[in-house]
Amino acid sequence: MGLETAFADEPAFVPYLAAGDPNYEASIEYVEALAKGGADAIELGLPFSEPIAEGTTIQNAIVRSLESGMTPERFLGFVADLDVDVPLVCMTYYNLIYQYGESDSETASGETASQEGPRPFVEKAAEVGLEGFVVPDLPAEEAGPLRDACDEFGLDLVFIVAPTTTEERLERMREQVSGYVYVQARLGVTGARDDVDDATEESLARITDWDVPKAVGFGIKTGDHAERIVGAGADGVIVGSALVDIVAEGYENGDPTGEVAARLEALARELKAGALRGARTRPQPERT
Amino acid sequence: MGLETAFADEPAFVPYLAAGDPNYEASIEYVEALAKGGADAIELGLPFSEPIAEGTTIQNAIVRSLESGMTPERFLGFVADLDVDVPLVCMTYYNLIYQYGESDSETASGETASQEGPRPFVEKAAEVGLEGFVVPDLPAEEAGPLRDACDEFGLDLVFIVAPTTTEERLERMREQVSGYVYVQARLGVTGARDDVDDATEESLARITDWDVPKAVGFGIKTGDHAERIVGAGADGVIVGSALVDIVAEGYENGDPTGEVAARLEALARELKAGALRGARTRPQPERT
Amino acid sequence: MSTEDAHDPKFGEYGGQFVPEALMPAIEELADAYERYVLDNEDGFMNEFRSRLADFGGRPTPLQYADQLSERYDTDVYLKREDLLHGGAHKLNNALGQVLLAKYMGKERIIAETGAGQHGTATAMAAAHLDMPCEIYMGETDIARQRPNVFRMKINGSEVVPVTVGRGTLKEAISETMREWATTVENTHYVIGSVVGPHPFPKMVRDFQAVISEEAREQAIEKTGGLPTDVVACAGGGSNTMGTFAEFVPDEDVALHAVEAGGSSLQVDEEEGVAPNSATLSTGDEGVLHGARTKLLQDSDGQIMESHSVSAGLDYAGVGPELAHLVDEGRVTPVNVDDDLALEAFHRLSQDEGIIPALETAHAFGYVEKYHDDLGDTVVVNVSGRGDKDLETVIEETTERDLDIAPDMSILQRMGGGL
Amino acid sequence: MSTEDAHDPKFGEYGGQFVPEALMPAIEELADAYERYVLDNEDGFMNEFRSRLADFGGRPTPLQYADQLSERYDTDVYLKREDLLHGGAHKLNNALGQVLLAKYMGKERIIAETGAGQHGTATAMAAAHLDMPCEIYMGETDIARQRPNVFRMKINGSEVVPVTVGRGTLKEAISETMREWATTVENTHYVIGSVVGPHPFPKMVRDFQAVISEEAREQAIEKTGGLPTDVVACAGGGSNTMGTFAEFVPDEDVALHAVEAGGSSLQVDEEEGVAPNSATLSTGDEGVLHGARTKLLQDSDGQIMESHSVSAGLDYAGVGPELAHLVDEGRVTPVNVDDDLALEAFHRLSQDEGIIPALETAHAFGYVEKYHDDLGDTVVVNVSGRGDKDLETVIEETTERDLDIAPDMSILQRMGGGL
Ligand SMILES: Cc1ncc(COP(=O)(O)O)c(C=O)c1O
Numbered sequence A, B: 001m002g003l004e005t006a007f008a009d010e011p012a013f014v015p016y017l018a019a020g021d022p023n024y025e026a027s028i029e030y031v032e033a034l035a036k037g038g039a040d041a042i043e044l045g046l047p048f049s050e051p052i053a054e055g056t057t058i059q060n061a062i063v064r065s066l067e068s069g070m071t072p073e074r075f076l077g078f079v080a081d082l083d084v085d086v087p088l089v090c091m092t093y094y095n096l097i098y099q100y101g102e103s104d105s106e107t108a109s110g111e112t113a114s115q116e117g118p119r120p121f122v123e124k125a126a127e128v129g130l131e132g133f134v135v136p137d138l139p140a141e142e143a144g145p146l147r148d149a150c151d152e153f154g155l156d157l158v159f160i161v162a163p164t165t166t167e168e169r170l171e172r173m174r175e176q177v178s179g180y181v182y183v184q185a186r187l188g189v190t191g192a193r194d195d196v197d198d199a200t201e202e203s204l205a206r207i208t209d210w211d212v213p214k215a216v217g218f219g220i221k222t223g224d225h226a227e228r229i230v231g232a233g234a235d236g237v238i239v240g241s242a243l244v245d246i247v248a249e250g251y252e253n254g255d256p257t258g259e260v261a262a263r264l265e266a267l268a269r270e271l272k273a274g275a276l277r278g279a280r281t282r283p284q285p286e287r288t
Numbered sequence C, D: 001m002s003t004e005d006a007h008d009p010k011f012g013e014y015g016g017q018f019v020p021e022a023l024m025p026a027i028e029e030l031a032d033a034y035e036r037y038v039l040d041n042e043d044g045f046m047n048e049f050r051s052r053l054a055d056f057g058g059r060p061t062p063l064q065y066a067d068q069l070s071e072r073y074d075t076d077v078y079l080k081r082e083d084l085l086h087g088g089a090h091k092l093n094n095a096l097g098q099v100l101l102a103k104y105m106g107k108e109r110i111i112a113e114t115g116a117g118q119h120g121t122a123t124a125m126a127a128a129h130l131d132m133p134c135e136i137y138m139g140e141t142d143i144a145r146q147r148p149n150v151f152r153m154k155i156n157g158s159e160v161v162p163v164t165v166g167r168g169t170l171k172e173a174i175s176e177t178m179r180e181w182a183t184t185v186e187n188t189h190y191v192i193g194s195v196v197g198p199h200p201f202p203k204m205v206r207d208f209q210a211v212i213s214e215e216a217r218e219q220a221i222e223k224t225g226g227l228p229t230d231v232v233a234c235a236g237g238g239s240n241t242m243g244t245f246a247e248f249v250p251d252e253d254v255a256l257h258a259v260e261a262g263g264s265s266l267q268v269d270e271e272e273g274v275a276p277n278s279a280t281l282s283t284g285d286e287g288v289l290h291g292a293r294t295k296l297l298q299d300s301d302g303q304i305m306e307s308h309s310v311s312a313g314l315d316y317a318g319v320g321p322e323l324a325h326l327v328d329e330g331r332v333t334p335v336n337v338d339d340d341l342a343l344e345a346f347h348r349l350s351q352d353e354g355i356i357p358a359l360e361t362a363h364a365f366g367y368v369e370k371y372h373d374d375l376g377d378t379v380v381v382n383v384s385g386r387g388d389k390d391l392e393t394v395i396e397e398t399t400e401r402d403l404d405i406a407p408d409m410s411i412l413q414r415m416g417g418g419l
C-alpha cells in the first residue's frame, strides 16, 4: 500500500495516539474511532521511557501506556488486533527499535550488543502490517541501518523537518525520506497550541519541490488550524496532543470508553473537514 | 588591720561568696553567717560578666548576683553594710576595677579611656573598709598600677600560685604579693571536688620560705579536706564553691534565708574545725 | 588536547547525535563553535577560559599527599583537590567553559539540568559571573535531597525549575532540559553537565575537564619524579572521570579506574524497571539515550531503568560514550562501590584527612579502601567535590546504617531540626 | 614579617596578658614556641606550614578582577578569594598554623572556641589532617544558627561542646574554652580563632594570616603594576582584617578599611547590657577582656555587653588589640555596615559575580557599595569566606526584610522543611 497513498486524493488527516493509552482495549477502540472519523493514516506511539521530543500531554500518555503494560512485543500484537484499513505508522524512539533484537538475551549482563540493530523489529513490524516509522531522535545521519531495514521489508521512513533545519540537512533528509515528510510547525516539543505559527509556511516553501507529501504537525488543535495549514500548502495535518487531551480527560473523569471514542471521532471529523476546507482555498497540490 | 592578721594565731578559714547572690539582703545574711561560723577573712566576689577563672558553680552565682542588680557601686555599699569584724577581700576581674574611674563618662562614645586606671576603685574600696584584692586575670606582669594604688591606700594584693607556675614567675609574684598567697590546689577553674590533689603539697613546698601566709583554695569541700590541706602545711583554706552550692540549693528550693544561713554557718564550722584538726597533725606554722 | 579526530562524533561504536531534528542545527552550530573556539582557540577563547578558571575558579588545584591514607594503605596516595574549585566540585571547569562559549556564540540565555545540584550551582555561578540569564532543571527528588544546592542556585540568581516526571532525578531532568532546548534553541545554549549527550558535548566537556589531568600529570611528575601507577575517579556521567583520565590515556602503564555507584545491590528489578545501582559501565549494555549511543541501564525491551545511588550525582542510567568505549577497549577498568562502603569512606576521609568529600567522591575512596592491595605504589585519587551539600543525606543514611566509623551525631539530634 | 618587637606583648597601650595564673606558663611556653618556630623557622616549621597551606589548604588563592562590580562602581575592584581556601574561609591559615605548632610543641590535644563555626570547622579539619584529638566549644545560639558547620566539625571527628552560659555566642565560648584550657593546659593547646586573647596570640594569628596580604600585595602589583589605593576587610575579632592589612601597613598610601557589623543600630541598651551591633572599633572603649587590653563593647561599669550581628562570625564584643592600636594611630579606618546593607551586599555579590560570600564578608562589600565614591581607583576586598554556612540565616533574614534585590525563594518554601 505505502504511506503516500494516504495523501493521494485529498489533504490527509493523520492523527496520533499512544498505543495502549490508557489501556489496551480502550486504546483499540480509540484508534478505530479515529479511522471512522476520517483518518487517512494513523501514527501509533510505541511508548519509550525517555520521550525527549514530547510535551507534557504526550509524556503523560506514554506514562499511562507504560503503566498499563505496553511493551514493544504487545505493541506489535496491538497493531495486529486493530481493525482499520488506513496505513499505520509506528512513532517511537530509536532505543526500542534497536534493542528489539536483543530482547531475549539477559540485559544488564555486560554482554556485547548484537549487531542486528533495527532489522528484527522492522521485520516484525512488516509482518503485523505497519507501513512505516517516525523516530524523532534519529536524524538522517544515524538513520542508515533503519533505512536499510525499511527498504528490505518495504516500509517507509518518515523524517521531521524543523523550522531550524539547515539547507544542508534538508538535502540529507530528502535523500532518505519516504512515505511523507513531517513538517514541524514550530520549535519545541509536541503539544496543542492556540495559534498557527508562521514558521509553517516558510518550512513548506523550503521543501515545495520534494516528491513526498508534506504533512504538518506540532500544535494543531482545531479544524480551523487544519484549514489554515492545508491552505498554506500542506498535503496533510498531523494531530496528536489535541486528541490525547480527550483521552486524558476521559481517563481522569472515568468516562465510558464509548463516550471518549465518540469525542475522538467527532474531533477527527472536524479536523478532516478543516483540512478539506483548506484544500479549497489553494490550488490542489500537485505531485511532481 | 591587714590581711595577714587573719592567719596569725591558727590556720585560717577563708570562705568566698559572690556578693549579692541571690540578692542583696540574703547575701548580707549569708556573709555574716560565715563570720559567725568562724571565718577568719572573707573573699567577696564582685561579679563580672566574663568570669574566665570560675567553674559552673560560681559562674551561676555571678549570674544570679548580676541579675539581682549588683554593680561595682552597690558592691561598695554592700561591704559598708556588712556587720562582720573579719578582714574582707574583693575578688573580681580587672576590667571592673579598671573601668570604675570611667563610670561617669559616656562609654560607647569612642572617647579615649582615662589614665586613672585602678586608683579610683581602690580608693573607694579602702573607704568602705576592704582589706585587699584577688584579681584572677591580673598576673604579676600587669599588676603594677593596681599594686601602686593598693600601696597608696594600704590594701593588700593577693596573687594566685598555680601548680604550673614557673620558678621565674614565682619570683615575680613574691615581690608583689601581700596579705596572703592564694595557692591553687589544682589546675582548672573553681569548683568543689571530692578529693584533694597532690599538687597542693608540691606547691606549698615551693613557697615554704615566703613570708606571707599560704592559703590553699580550689576544690575544698569538707572538713576532712581542710584538715588534710592544713596538715600538708597550709596556713589556711579558701572555700568557695562548696558554700555557693548551699546558696544555690536554697535559692532553687525557695528555702527561707535564715535556714540557708544556718547551713552556711554549719559548714563554716566544719571547715574551720577541720583546719584546726589539721594544724595538730603538723608543727605549728612558723612566721619568719 | 587529544589525538582523535575532533570532527568524528563517535568513539568506536559509541557516541553520535541522536536528537530531535529541531536540535540538530544547534548541535551542529555547537560542534562548529567547539572546533573554532576550543580546539583552535579562535578569538583567544581558551586563553580567556583558562584565565577565568584560574582567577574565578581557583586553578590550579593542589595535588596533595595524603599522610594518613598513605600510611593506612602502605602506598603513596595523592589527592587531586577539585573540591577546592569554586563551587566545591570539578563541575565549574565545564560550566565556565560552556557559559563562556555560549557568550562567544552570541547566545543570550543558558539552561542546564542538574542531579546532585553541583552542576546546577556551577552553572549558576558561571552564569552570574558572565552575566547570562540562567534556568536550571532539577528533578523533585533531587531538589528534596540536595536542598542547599537549590538555595545556592537561587541565590546566584538562577531560576530552578522542578521536574516532576518519573522519579524526578537526573535522567528526567536531562530529558526535560532537552525539550526546553528544542523550544528555545535559537537564543539558548544548553550547558550539559557531564560527558554525555550528543556530539560535540562528550568531547567538549572532556576537553574543559581535561585541565584536571593536565595539572595532575604535571604535579605527579613534579612531586614523585614519574607517573602514578593508578588513577582513580568516580563515574556518574563521567566528566570528572574523563577529566582526570584524559591526559593519562596515552600513558599505557597508568591504570585507570572508574568507580561507579554499586548502590544497594547490582541486581536489577526488571519488573519495576529499577536498578538499585548506577553501575552502567559494569552492568549496563549498549543503547541510545539522551542523544548518544552508550552503555545504559535498561530492561530487555530497551526502556531506561531508574537508577539508584546514595549520591545524587552518580545516580544516572547512562554514562559518557567515550568512557564506554575506553572500557570496551580495556583501557579503563570499571569497578563499583556500594552505598555502605561509600559512606564509610566518606567518614574515613573526613576524620583521617580533614577533607569532607562529596558522596560521589567517597565512592572513589571506597574503592581504594577495598582494593588497595591491587593498586600500585603511587595512586592519584580525584577528590571531585566537597561534601557540604551532602551533610543531611549523610546523617540520615549513617543513622540508618549504624556504621562503626561514624561520629556520634546526638548533639544535633538533641537540638532538633534539619540542617 | 613585621618590624615591631616580637617579644613585646603590647601594641601601644593595647594587648598584654591578662589571664589566670594557671595559664601564664602555657602562654609563656607558647610565646617561646612562637618566636622559635614561627619567627625563627626552627626545625623548618614555617616551610612545613607553608607547604601544607599550599597542598592541603589550596594556597595561593587568586586575586580576581571583579567585572561587574568594577563596572558598577567605575573603579577597579579586585577580590582576594579566601573563600576558596579549604573549609571555605581564611580561618584555615590560622588553624593549620596553630595545630601544627601544637604538634611541634608536643601537645597532644587541641581545644578551640567557635562563633560562626568557621574557625571550629577549620580547626577540626586541621586537627584531622594532623591527627590531633580536638574539642570545639560553641555557644548554643551559634550552634542553632550555624548548624551545617556543627555537622562538619562532628564529621571531621571533633567533639562539639555546647556552651550554655549567657547568650551562648562567641564571647561565652571563648570564656569557656579559657576555663577548659586552665584545666588541661599541660597537654593541650588552645587554638584561638582570631587576633585576640593574650600575647602571643594576636601576633601569632596575624602572622599566620599575613599570607593573605603577602599574596594580595604581590598579585596586585603583578596585575595592576602598583599598589591598590584601598584595602577593605570585615572585622570581627580581626584575623582576616589583620591578615589582609599586615603587609600593607607600611605602605602609607594604601588606605585600610576595617568594616565592622553595625547590626540593627549603633545605639546600645545599657539597661539590658545589649549592643545591637558589634562595632567595637567604632563605638567601643578601652578595657580588658579575654586576656588582652583592647577596645570593647561594655557598659559604664565595665560589664561586657552582648553584641549582635546578623553574621555570627562578627558577633563579638571585643576586637584584636593591634587593630585597636592601628585605629588609634589613624592607620586603619574603622567603619561599619548594618545588617540590611550586608544582606543586600550578600545578594549583590551572589548575583553579579557568582560568588556567594559569608555574611561576615558581605559587610565588606556593603561598605564598598555605600562609600565607593570615597574610594580610590584600585580597591582590594578580601572575600574572607563563602556563604554556604549562612544559607538558612540569609533566607530567614531576607524574607523578614523583603529586600528588593533578593531572589524569590518560594520554590523552596513550597517544598517545606529546613535546609
Ligand atoms: C562531586 C561530584 N563528583 C562526581 C560527579 C559525577 O559526575 P561526573 O561523573 O560527570 O563527574 C558529580 C555530579 O554531580 C559530583 O557532584
Ligand SMILES: Cc1ncc(COP(=O)(O)O)c(C=O)c1O
Binding pocket: D089, D090, D091, D115, D116, D117, D118, D119, D193, D194, D195, D234, D235, D236, D237, D238, D239, D240, D241, D312, D313, D314, D358, D360, D361, D384, D385, D386
Ligand atoms: C568568613 C568570615 N569572615 C570573617 C570572620 C571574622 O573573623 P575575623 O575578624 O577574625 O577575621 C569570620 C569569623 O568567623 C568568618 O567566618
